[in-house]
Each structure stands twice: as C-alpha cells, then as structure tokens.
Amino acid sequence: EKTRQMKILCIGAGYVGGPTMAVIASQCPDIKVTVVDINPERIARWNSERLPIYEPGLDEVVRSARGRNLFFSTDIEAGIRESDMIFVSVNTPTKMFGTGAGMAADLQYWEKTARQIRECSNTPKIIVEKSTLPVKTAQAMKRIFDAGNHKTRFTVLSNPEFLAEGTAVNDLKHPDRVLIGSDTSPAGIRARESLVDIYARWVDRDRILTTNIWSSELSKLVANAFLAQRISSVNAISALCEKTDADIAEVTRAVGMDSRLGSKFLNASVGFGGSCFKKDILNLVYLCRYYGLNEVADYWEGVIRINEYQKERFVVNMLGNMFHTLSGKRICLLGFAFKAHTGDTRESPGIYIAKRLMEERAKLVVTDPEALENARFELQGVEGDVCYTEDPYAATDGCDAVALMTEWPQYAALDFDRIFRSMAQPAFIFDGRNILDHAKLYTIGFNVFPIGKPA
C-alpha cells in the first residue's frame, strides 16, 4: 500500500511564508505544501508570473514546484482540515494601542489564527510557530488549542526563521542553522523529530538545533538584537570618526579582523531598516520591563535610540552642509528599499529621511530599481513635493543633491561625470551607505559627504 502523502499548510503568504514553503516544496517533492492567506490579491500574485515579492532566485524555485506539490490558496479552512503540520507565519507587528502600545507585539493575528485552527481541525496537528513571537507565546497557544472539549491533539513547536531579505532563497537552502524548540513530552519529541526529518532532506543534521521551546522563541529575538546592536555600535562610532578624522572603514576593518569579532555586518550606514529589527528589539525591551528588568531593557533600547540618532544626524548633516536651507532645493533619494536586492521598504531609513527633507520643504525625486511601488505607498499622504522615476539619470537631473539610501551595486557603477553635468551647482552627494568612490567624486567636482569618514 502506498503511504499517505504528508500535507503541510502555511498560514501567511508573506516574505517568510512564501519563500520558506517554496524551498520546502522544491526540496521535498513527495510532500504537499499549501500556502494560504487572507489577502486574495497576494495569493493571486503568488499564482501569477509576477510574484508579490522580489527575491533573487525565487521565481525559479516557485516555478519548479508550483502546481506539482506547491499550492497557493485563499481557502484557509480546507487547508487546515487536510494538513498534518501547520506553519503559522502571519505578521506580528508592534502593538499600536492600549497596554504596551509602541512596544509589545500585537498578537491579534496570531490568536485569530490559533482559534481558526482549533475550530477547523478534526485530526491531530503539529503547529509550528514560524513568526517571531514573544517568549511564552507557545504556552498561550497551547491553552487556546486545548480550551473547550476538543478531542483533537495539538502539539506546538517553535521554529523561528533567520532568513534575510535579498538572500532569502540562498539562506533557506544553506542555513547557518535551523532551530526547533519543543517540549519534552513524547508527543513533543515526536513532533520535533518529524520537523527535523523535513529539514534534514537538505540541511546537515548537526546544523539542526533542538532546544526547549522558550530558548527557541528567545533566541530569535536575541539574534536580531545582536545583529542590530552591531550596526548601532558601528554607527555610533561613525559619528566619532567624523569628529576625529578617523575613517570608519579603516576602523571596522581593523576591529573585524579579530576572529572573535568577525568582519561581517560592520557596515556603517544611514541606519538599519527592515520590518523586524526595531519591532523585535522593542518586543525584547517590553519583555524585560514586564519582568522588572529595567536595566536590561534600557541597554537594548539604546540600540534603537542610536539608530534614530543616526537617521536624524544624516538630515542635520545635509542641512548644515547645504547652507542651512533645503527649501525649494531638488534632492534625489538614490534608492528607497531598506537594503539592496529587495523591493521591501518597511521601516526603510529612506522613509524617515524623505519625511524630514519634505519638512524642510525640499523637492524630492525618489528612484529605486525594485521598490518604487512600495515607496509610493510609504509616502502617500505625506505633505510635500515628491515624484518617482526608475531611471537614476532622470532622477538626478537638475538636482542640488543626491542622497544615497540603498546600496544597490548598480548605483556604484553610475556615470557620475554625466550626473554631475546635469545637476545644479554646487552639487552635493551624501553617501548613506559608503559604496561610492568618494575620491573620484571629489575630483569630478562634487561636495562629498560619506558616513564616518573625513569629508
């Protein structure tokens, strides 16, 4: 007799759910993988030729499995009924109301999903927390699942995702580690082993860590907090470099060659963005305060404070160097995505910079190869003069200043002689990512302002 096909469901077809399930489906052709979402447009785009998110290599992975063992659907209830294992990767934004407003995670989407799973299930389910959640969420989940006189058995696992946008497919295919948290009941261990077996199809078993469920939930918050802390540390020092004629690139090179520290993730910038760093640190800070650990909370809050400071410093620096007025000046934001190789603009430093420059009554031209649709969305309703164009030469034409926001490699390769000739004089460049050839720009005639380097 043929063994029954395993069926996986993922609730939430976003930046995490979509790519993660596409990779699982492509690695495990014998498992049926369905991704569902409440947003019908999103699902329609996952089923189309133009996917809802831009990720290098994602089109190929989706195309290889879609319609074979990878399905995108809006029928959440049917998906729940037929599946053995349910990943939940709905969004967990910062709560904007009531207790914990601006700090705590807003768990309403999560709880709704949990209740829906309970209502629609009549066979045992393994529930996998894929979203980033506060520690102890699994406990609340378990109580919701077990409430009432349901006979169905639910086992909750924590399996946080560490992929970074722009490299999601590669990160999923070759993860540094996979983390799975469970309780130690026989059912917990069995559930954990079935998830380990899935990842083990393409990930070395010694890279698959199993821990208790609270360690797993907390490790995700801590990993993001440490990564963001590195950037805030470098950015804080970049301010000191500008005062002392030290060069942040030379400093981080010297520091990063210490093998205990490592050289990655030490690029000074206009500030970190992305949907998660700020939200997850706030979440960590809130947890610490909840448990009365105010010193610990203050320590991590500093990471966010420095990031806000770095963004504001960038604007103040532009203003000061452009004769203390930006009113009526045309400024090109070169890039708007929160990092290169993505169209995502959530929490992008470009948003803050754009708003501040418009407050100063500058006229903005926003350009980005992938993120213009999202840029328009982020800035809709903001009062001021802003237009959008994909062509960087058209965008910089007639500008007084260029502010580089995103480290797209094609921006380093632009013809800056040509750009200089088309700009108003004196022409300014503020390199928020330190990717341009500053000496060359200076020779061309630009006033050049990198981050953390002698001007």
Ligand code: NAD
């Ligand atoms: P996202 O906003 O891109 O996707 C979430 C999706 O869930 C949306 O499409 C939304 O419509 C859907 N959704 C919300 N409520 C639903 C419900 N009740 N039923 C069905 N669908 C529902 O978010 P994301 O970036 O994929 O992040 C998801 C989680 O993963 C977050 O907790 C985040 O912290 C975490 N995470 C994100 C990243 C990243 O790089 N973006 C990386 C690691 C972890």
Ligand code: UGA
């Ligand atoms: C980050 C983590 O790297 C992932 O491991 C994690 O899974 C994810 O958050 C998440 O939980 O959402 P992501 O935000 O996609 O991934 O991208 P990163 O490469 O971490 O960049 C975040 C921000 O920091 C970007 O704005 C980037 O430009 C900035 N950054 C990064 C710097 O300013 N300097 C650096 O050296 C590195």
